[in-house]
Amino acid sequence: MRKPTDRNSPWLAATGCIASVLVALIIQASPTRLVDGLTIMPTWTLMAIFLWANVRPHFMPPIAVFAIGLTQDLLTGAPMGVWALAYLVSISVFRFRGEDGMPRDLPPVLLRFGATLLLAHGIAFAAGSFALEQMADLQPLVIEIVASILMFPLPAYLVLRRRRSRGSGFIGG
Amino acid sequence: MASRRSTRHDGDQGVRFSRTLFIALLVVSGALIAFDRPASRSAPFASFRAGFTDVSAPLLDLVAQPLRAIKNIGPYWRRQGELAQENARLRQQLIEARYWEDLAYRQRDRIEVYEDALDVESAAIEDRIGAWTVADPRGPFVRARLIGRGSEAGIRDGYPVINLYGLVGRVYETGRRSARVLLLTDLNSRVPVMADRSNARAILVGDNSEFPRLDYVGRAPDIEPGDRIVSSGDDGILPRGLPVGEAVATRDGGWRVRLYSDQAPVDFVWVWPFRRVTPPDQEVEAEIPATEGPLIADQLVIEPAADSSGEASSLGEDADQGAGNGAGDDVAASDGTATEDNR
Structure with missing residues (x-):
């Protein structure tokens, strides 16, 4: 019988999922510009959603993706629904499907994440422009995309490494 | 390569997004985008947003505190060599400031005499409300800060927000314990301003760049590079004379403003409970x-x-x-x- 504190416990995985998404959301909204020279912010939230949606799909159903996007909208002051829609569509289109799930090699994961990122930001740009009734600012979106592409290999590598070492899955897998 | 693939046997395979739920969420998202437009946001949406920021502000404030602690590390190391020079410059400014302080006191006394003579009651100068920035999202859709004080501290929509150097923006979404500040650089920001030297009027229009644009300046505006730009108070929402920035000429013949408030991180700000004097x-x-x-x-x-x-x-x-x-x-x-x- 599994103990609640067992590393293989699904509760631990669920806690990890919630904590990582929460931290990503808070970092996304935190006043990092206070720190000198730190002005570029990758989309940590999308990284967390993408990894969990592929490693543990049960933890990232559409309603969770929607709720996370909506929370980000509210925290960042964006019109409600923009990031909710962007994450929902992009994750549903580009998540790994089938019995094999997410590959354990980095390149296909990076490619799939890049496509997810581009689609999510494209939708966010269109939806945000519609909500603002004028063209949204493209520059921060491009910076976010570049920063995310540069930063994503690190968490993806850690996740894949952990999956390989544990044989059957991610935390608690 | 099959051996390098996941071997999930715990029921993860075959996980699909429910089509009905997915479509329903798409519809909800679309409806939210349509009804939560900043230009025509209804009161229930605004109060919901304010309530959410009230709930999240303490958590965000908790996260912001360690960031505040390290915020001066960069400038500190960078400016060690410039400290002596800066100190001398500050002393000079202090001497000049004392002259202006005397002048301000004299002007205040004169204004009081005039107001008594004319029986005019000017707006009471209330204490400014200090607040820390608890969230600073750099999103593509809005340039705004979340501050950790709200209507309980006396903050209302429209109040100007300043930092040590100048105008930062104005409050546009007020909760009980938090408020969102629309920055001068935001796409939706429009502030009537004037050149301090010539009183030439203009509208400061945010365009998400670091240097907001001066519009409606006329064909031959009496503005020169380096002119001090202040709020004109023409809209009655902001008081007259708040320092905004310096005029900068652009290559295409237009004008932009280098904001004074950018001289330091918008970390601690003051909200000014400004009440318009009714003509x-x-x-x-x-x-x-x-x-x-x-x-x-x-x-x-x-x-x-x-x-x-x-x-x-x-x-x-x-x-x-x-x-x-x-x-x-x-x-x-x-x-x-x-x-x-x-x-």
């Missing part, structure tokens, strides 16, 4: 219902001798006031025309 003509307008003025004037014309002289006299005064209001409207209209002409 005398509008005070009269507020006392008399709008429909009464013309009606009384008509009665005077139609029935000149219907009432006693005393009543006619009072009606005549009202009629004058109504005419005064009309004149005031004309003035306002001509102002508006002038603004359009300037454009």
Whole structure:
């Protein structure tokens, strides 16, 4: 019988999922510009959603993706629904499907994440422009995309490494 | 390569997004985007957003505290070599500031004398409300800060927000314990300003760049590079004379403003509980219902001798006031025309 504190416990995985998404959301909204020279912010939230949606799909159903996007909208002051829609569509289109799930090699994961990122930001740009009734600012979106592409290999590598070492899955897998 | 693939046997395979739920969420997202537009946001949406920021502000404040602790590390190391020079410059500025301080006290006394003589009650200068920035999202859709104080501290929508150096923006979404500040650089920000030297009017328009644009300056504006730009107070929302920045000429012949508030991180800010001074003509307008003025004037014309002289006299005064209001409207209209002409 599994103990609640067992590393293989699904509760631990669920806690990890919630904590990582929460931290990503808070970092996304935190006043990092206070720190000198730190002005570029990758989309940590999308990284967390993408990894969990592929490693543990049960933890990232559409309603969770929607709720996370909506929370980000509210925290960042964006019109409600923009990031909710962007994450929902992009994750549903580009998540790994089938019995094999997410590959354990980095390149296909990076490619799939890049496509997810581009689609999510494209939708966010269109939806945000519609909500603002004028063209949204493209520059921060491009910076976010570049920063995310540069930063994503690190968490993806850690996740894949952990999956390989544990044989059957991610935390608690 | 199959061995390098996941071997999930715990029921993860075959996980699919429910089509019905997915479509329902898409519809909800679309509806939210359509109904939560900043330009036409309804009160329930605004109060929901304010309530959410109230709940999240303490958590965000908790996260912001360690960031505040390390915020000066970068500038500290970078500026070690410049400290002596900066110290000398600050001493010089202090000497100059003492002269301006004396001048300000003298002007304040003069204004008090004038106000007593004219029996004018100017807006009470209330204490500024200090607040820490608890969230600073750099999103593509809005340039705003979340501050950790709200209506409980006396903050209301529209109040100007300043930092040590100048105007930062204004409050546009107020919760009980938090408020969102629309920055001058935001796409939706429009602030009437003027050049301190020449009183040349303009509208400061945010375009998400670090240097907001000066619009409606006219064909030959009396603005020079380096001119101090301050709020003009023409809208009645912001007080007159708040320092905004310095005029910068662009290559295409336009004007932009280098914001004073950018000289330091927008970390600790003050919210100014500014209440507009109602002009005398509008005070009269507020006392008399709008429909009464013309009606009384008509009665005077139609029935000149219907009432006693005393009543006619009072009606005549009202009629004058109504005419005064009309004149005031004309003035306002001509102002508006002038603004359009300037454009």
